[in-house]
Amino acid sequence: MRRDRGRRQLALLLAPYVLGLVVLVLAPFAVTLALAFTEYDLIRPPVWTGTDNLTALADDPVFRTALVNSLLFGAVAVPLRMLVALGLALLLHRRTAAAGTARTAAVLPTAVPEIAYGLLWLWLLNPLYGPISQILRVGGENGLTAFGRTPPQWLTDPVDARAAIILMSLFTVGETFVILLAARRALPADVYELAALEDATAWDVLRRITLPLIAPVLGLLLIRDAIQSLQFSFVPALIVTDGGPPPYATTYVPLFAYRNAFEYLRYGYAAAATLLMLLLTVAAVALQWRLLRRYGRFHLR
């Protein structure tokens, strides 16, 4: 009887979340999945076209570029973001005078609304008047750096623009940082005391104690970040670089899908691009999951 009541309470508690999940995530996902196989322009009714959209995407050089950009972004930004978050967590886990302020500062950029964050970086990266370029030019002459080199052309050079988008993503690691901070603080102190007695170096402690103990959390966060990485790039690419410099240096799959869906009214085509992106994400997560399980088995032996 008590068990039944417990279950009912659990179901009641879960109901709002499940409702939200179904209405806001699963149903739109199902519709998007279906629309990927139609020609749909948001105005006229969808027309079933089978796999035409997928075939067209395979032949679309812009989509291929967007896909490579997205994969490249994920491959570089995700490890870098994890490194930044881990570095901050290890630096700031001790109770020191300024640690609280520093932790707040580390989390703060994540709390800034995405559009405002993008607009802020648009100013920071302004090639002539932005503070980053101004600082890089200190000590140099005629617009060059102190080393006589041209500073990065954040908004006009394809490689530098890609770097700028990655740079922007490195400051929004607040959630990852908080989880890693909690994980680090939960590690048993006696292990570290033992390591100190054994005269272990800081590198040894990191390699042999901290990282192995924190690895399950790191693995989970890595998967989560890989899933989200495809979304991080959308607002910066829309607001800061507008998908350029030309032709498509910072056009990532989400921006490609957005443009096709809402600017060119090719919603079915955009849905197909989204579907492919989803499949790629699933593949990337499956690969990571496999690697992590292999790592887990190795360490359990």
Added chain:
Amino acid sequence: MKTLRKLIALLLCGVLPAGAAAGCSRDGGDAEATGPVRLLVFGAPEELQAYRTLVGAYAEKHPGREIQLIEASDRKDLLARLSTSIAGGAAPELFLMNYRFYGQFAVKDAIDPLDERIAASTLVNPADYYPVAMDAFKWRGRQLCLPQNVSSLAVYYNRTLFEKHGVPLPKPGWTWNDLLTTATAMTRDAAGGVIRGTESEGAARRPAVHGLGIEPSIIRLAPFVWSNDGEIVDDPARPTRLTLDNPPAKEALKNLIDLRLAYGVVPTDEEVESEDDESRFANGRLAMLLSSRRSTTTFRSITGFEWDVAPLPVYRRPAGILHSDAYCMTRGGANKQAAWNFLEYAVSAEGQKIIAATGRTVPSHIAVSTSEAFLGPAQPPRSAKVFLDAIGSVRALPTVSTWPEIEDVTGGILENALYRGDRLDDVVRELDEQTRPLFARGEYPR
């Protein structure tokens, strides 16, 4: 398989919101509703203020008739808002759109034709409007939208700066070479000396003032191609490809590219990213700017110098490009009669006088365009008649449903050509190759 298709169609009709369901059950409805008429527009703050003035005047004249202005940040934002609101079953009753972009909505039957309402109107007589603007909004024989303006490209110039340096002012009939000579003479360093802007790439002194600002786009290039007796597409009525490989077009394109790479009279891409041409002109760092009437509202806030407009330079014969925006009524809008009442007022002589006085438009209403409301000397530009003189030689770009994509693709290629110096033949080939599939996918008004 058929059952599966039916099932999916049923699911989509059920799940997709009402606007999309326009497809499942046609037409958003002629049923009259109450509530405000929503008008979707975009523009710079000064332009939006002009629309607020018009809406305010309408509200004053017709108390109780509420117009709700929905302000998009830019053209792409407007397209996204319009398409999603139609799909969501909450289409604004009216929207203002350039003829270059309305095709994708026209072809999808999202715009309510106005012929019957025009025929019954006492305020709108088609004969009162410039035909070139009216024709730009005709789709398969029907008048889908009514134009508020009939602008064309003009050369805005900083008159004070010209007089300071003693450089002759641009004048009607001037040629491309005159433009180049003038731009070169006006490209100056901080001390006021003439400077070669090409030195500014990467090192050395940057010009404090550039001679000219021009956006590397097909809509800026087209009038010069036409002026040089060339064509930008193979068939203006049903284009299948860009034809910038013909010698006159190629010459015009080369001259455009040379403005940056050979002569350095236009700002670098880095400089444009730092400060767009319109702001650069308003801040006195650009001697001339090729732009449409849209810039006038912004430039009227300039207090530091005097500015004016001149006609486009000519190659072989005068040619201009049509810039025209029109009020369109969505098929799915709820409050159609009220929407028509406002539309009728906005494009009527009275409404056009109000918006013309803000500086935003070259009125599409012939009588208003020649009235004091537009030509009056109280506000710049002093030579406003330049816009009217150009109307006789303006041409419209082809109307094709995929034009927004064509502009985006060509914009990127032309940007790289101007700033990066891509080979001319490669530029022409890329323009052709990348736009052919877009023309092939497009639908046409005729």
